[in-house]
Amino acid sequence: MTTVPGRARVVVIGGGVIGCSVAYHLTRLGWTDVVVLEQGTLSCGTTWHAAGLVGQLRASEAGTRLVQYSTDLYARLEDETGLTTGYRVCGGLTVARTPERMVQLRRTVASAAAYDLECELLTPQQAQDRYPLIQVDDVVGAIWLPGDGRANPTDLTQSLAKGARMGGATILERVRVTGVRSHRGRVAGVTTDLGDIEAEVVVNCAGQWAKAVGALAGVTVPLHSAEHFYVVTDQVAGVHRDLPILRDPDGYTYVKEEVGGLLVGGFEPVAKPWVSPDRIPYPFEFALLDEDWEHFEILMDSAVHRIPVLAETGIRKFYNGPESFTPDNQFLLGEAPELPGFFVGAGFNSVGIASAGGAGRALAEWVVEGEPTSDLIGVDLRRFSPLAGSNAWLRARVGEVLGLHYAVPWPNRELESARPQRLSPVHDLLVEQGACLGSRNAWERANVFAPAGVEPVLDYSWERPRWVDWCVAEQRATREAVAVFDQTSFSKYVVTGPDSLRALQWLCSADVDVPVGRAVYTALLNSRGTYEADLTVTRTSATDFFLVSSAATTVRDLDWIRRHVPEDARLGVVDVTGSYAVFGVMGPRSRELLEALGDDRFDDASFRFGTSREVVLGEVLVRATRITYVGELGWELYVPTELARSVYLDLFRAGADLGVVPAGYYAIEAMRLEKGYRAFARELTTDTGPVAAGLTFACKLRGDVDFLGRSAVEATRGTPPARRVVSFVVGDPAAYLWGGELVLRDGVPAGQVTSAAWGATVGSAVGLALVGDRDGGTADKDWLDSGEWEVDLAGQRFAVDVSLRPPFDPGGRKLGRETS
Structure with a gap:
């Protein structure tokens, strides 16, 4: 009979591929007192029925590096443990049916170059040469990623588990966690059906059960299961072990070799959420859901269209295995803000096999070091508020997220489901003014305002969308007169x-x-x-x-x-x-507007840059702070929520003769880039410091007051960084950038655009980029100034001017000379 220890340094809940990877990496870091608890047997939950695809290239550098580590690990793990992982490099082929998809694939090739991954653009005929089974009559192009591969999920899990045991970890099967214990605000262990275990750290890797396990600890884990379908066919002539992975995203499908046949799966546009996370049946071990051929029909029809031989091939097995998905299609990693010592690694959105190695290492390092050791902002559990814990909200959102898995990834796409949640007190006024709304952290926000008589709907395009003209008008109003921005979501x-x-x-x-x-x-x-x-x-x-x-x-x-x-x-x-609404009043006539609403003075002598004080506007006492994120004279007004509506109306009433307009976040983005202002999670990350960001002025290095991170900043201050943030302007006004584009110096990849927009003042695309010398040199001013710079826009290169100074008002005259 299984017995549980009374104590362990770390308890990992869940014996799937993620839990075993975390345990494996903890032991490699010297933490050997690790216990893994699995309610059934290893890999029996969602791991075992994963398709096992391992595609290296992700949407971000941080995500790509995680998967690159996974592939390195899987390739050597068998030699270490003696157990196969089933990992095999076979290459990946992705085909495009539409010009819009082809633009995405050309951008993908450029991203691969930025990350130093091999990726090749193919013609339809070259794609068919790589994968003779496909028909290419409607294919406009393709890409080839030779480093893509596949792994056997169960074998990989067993190999990681053995590696963890070899490192000292204990893995116990058929032990169900029924509670999470805490003491003085920190995790203290778990309760199981076989007894209690004291622990300093608990790691929740419970897969689709992770939300329910989180609830035992009072921790929000926003994920929800959805049904995920694939079939395995009978053997097909011409199929061999090294047949590439095929992705046909316009047809929602992926295909890989499976024992001489084909595994055909996909991400249908209208998904099927499963039961609520707190209603998943127990036991549910190596279990599948009922077949649903009607729902699978769209995927199968698409697969037959692409691979005609499937029309005459039998089906060996239909798999309908539920998997967990998150509200934004990124997985969940990190220490829970509600309970120190309680970590989460879950919600892998059908990329768990590819991510397991890198994510397991990253989470283990976080446990050991007490903080992340690399940029994990995009997958950090703390990006969600407790509002994201609602099962009803998750059910609505996850159905959309899975359905968009293979959709064209428009860079400004706004999710439509499960909205609205959080509303500004002037939300209805924004709608009346023609706001095209977006959502950020559940807040409804105005991205841009449509002109009168025009339907306020965002269009999606790789080229210049129609709303850019609306945004340009807002930028010009801000630069020339005055605009009001609702920034309540701050x-x-x-x-x-x-x-x-x-x-x-x-x-x-x-x-x-x-x-x-x-x-x-x-x-x-x-x-x-x-x-x-x-x-x-x-x-x-x-x-x-x-x-x-x-x-x-x-x-x-x-x-x-x-x-x-x-x-x-x-x-x-x-x-x-x-408690407060926030209105940004920005532009050269902002002072006139505010002075028209009361007796307070807003001139330079009375209200210097960086000053913040309470003033009366109309009949309302508000806090006004002279500051800007758009590079113009302006104030942020902090208004008690219950009084916000009257202040907003007063601003537009008093500003009617001054040319006041409402403006949105797209205008803020464009103007902050013209001014070179950095943004967290894009230019400013856990991989970037003040020296590389060009922001040492915001560090108190001259005095003797210590601050967290000071010694590290001082250690890098005297040497030019290997990579640094720079401003750029594209020479051709017709080029429209979104961010993520490859940056080249003298024709050699040197970095990526971190943020981009079309700047009305500079009359072209403008942005910020993180660049560095791949040959190991430093990114000093001479290196920047001596190069010929370009950006790759879906395969077409455009010259750019690169500088350490902002393209707009580099001397800060628009802000006033008293900015120091």
Whole structure:
């Protein structure tokens, strides 16, 4: 009979490929007192019926590096453990049926070059030469990724498990976790059907059960199961072990070799969510759901169209295995903000086999080091608020997410399901003004405003969409007159108490020991001297500070602050995001507009840049902060939520003769790029520090006040970085960039565009890029100035001007000379 130990340093819940990978990597890092608990037998949940595709190229560099590590691991694991992983490099072929898809594939080739991966553009005939079974009458082109491969999910899991055991881990099957224990606000172990286990760390790798396991700990794990279908055919002439993986995303399908036959699966456009996460039956071991040939028909018809021999090939087995999907199609990794010591690795959206090696290592390193060791922002569990825990909301959203898995990945696509959730107090006024709405962290926000009489709908295109003209009008109004931006979705926190200054001086890179009424731009850095957040800190009294951050980072910011304030600090941290609306009043006539609403003065002498104070606008007392993210004279107004509507209406009433317009986030994006302002999660990541970002001015390095990450920043300050953030402007106004494009220096790949938009003032595409010398040199000014720079836009190259200075108002004259 199985017995459980009374104590372990780490308990991993779930014996699928992710749990076994985490355990394996923990032992490789020296943490050998690890226990893996599996309620059935290894790989019996969702791992065993995975298709096993291992495609290296992902949408981001960070994601690509994770999968690259996976392939390296799988290739050597058999020699280490003596158990095969079934890993085989066979190459991957992706075909395009439409010009829009072909643009995506050309962009994919450029991304591969940025990540130093081999990827080749093919003609239809060349695609058929690689995969003779396909017909290519409707194919417009294809790409070939020779490094793609496949693994056997069950074999891979067993090999990782054996490697973990060899490292000292204990793996127990048929032990069900029924509770998660905590003590003094930290995880303390688990309760099982065979007894309790004390533990310093608990890692939730329970697959589609992870949400229910998280609930045992009071932790939000936003995922929901959906039915996922594939069939395995009888043997097919011409099919061999090294047949490439075929992806036909316009037909929603993928195909791989399976014991001489073909495994045919896909991601149908209208998905089928399964039962709620708290209603998954137990036991559910090596189990499948009922066949649904009617639902699978769209996939099978598409596969037969692409591979005609399938019309006369028998079906050996129909698989309908539920898998877990997340609201944004990215997996969940990290330490839970609700319970320190409780980690999550789940929600892999049908890419668990490809991701398992890299994700397992990344999560194990996070456990051991206490923080991520690489850029995991895109998969960080803390990107979701507790609102994302609603089963009804997840069911609606996940059905859309799975259905978009093989859709053309338009860079500005807005998800449509499960909206709205969080509304600005002026939401209805934005709609009346013609707002095209987007969503960020569940907030409904105005991206751009349609002209009167035009339907406010975003169009999706790789070329210049029609809404760009609307955005250009908003930019020009901001540069020439005045615009009002509803920025209520900003995250807002109050830090208060006798030790608030001491704590913030430790957390913040910039000096926040400023007079009351001053706002300071600062970073929150980790011990490696790289970014965890960037925000503004306003001192509102001797012991009170008002922090403003991005809409997407509320949970992450609060978690970071609470974990890293000095243990003896007497303070409170309060989330006041919903208590205030925020209106950005920006443009050369913003001063006139604000002065028209009251007796307060907003001239340079009375209201310097960086000043923040309470003023009366109309009949409402608001906090006005002179600051900008668009590079113009302007103020952010923080208005009590219940009074926001009247202030918003007053702004447009008083500004009618000044040319005031409503403006959205697309205009903010374009203007901040013209000004070279960086954004967290794009230019500022956990792989980038202030030196590479060009933001050392926001670090208090001259005095003797220590701050988290200071020593790391100082260690890099004297040497030009290997990679750095630069501004650029495209020479040809017809070129439209979205971000992610390959950057070349003298014809050699040198980096990627991190953000891009069409700037009305510079009259061309403008953006920021992260670039460096692949030959190991430093990205100093001479290296930047001596090169000929280009961007690759879907295979076409355009010259760009690269600079360390912003293309718009590099001297800051538009902001006033008193900006220091």
